[in-house]
Amino acid sequence: MIGEILYTTIEMFFNIVFLLILARIILSFLPQYQSNSIAQLVIGITEPILAPFQRLIPPIGMFDISPMVAIIVMGILQQILLFIVASAFGIVV
DSSP: OHHHHHHHHHHHHHHHHHHHHHHHHHHHTOGGGTTSHHHHHHHHHHHHHHHHHHHHSOOBTTBOOHHHHHHHHHHHHHHHHHHHHHHHHTOOO
């Protein structure tokens, strides 16, 4: 029971973060909307996640690929955490 709740919570957390990063990518192509309060919320939530990747990975021309790298790294982290929880609680996926 607790393991399943933890498993589902991890899945939901990462899915929400992935969606927010995708929204941030879309917002980067729409600068006129970046002052919107919802856009500012998305930027504020994703900035702490993306900033380390942006420091390590320089933009390629006009394109910042750090969000894509962040999504890949977070996907790997998600799978590791889900494997650990599933193994610890005997959850069959």
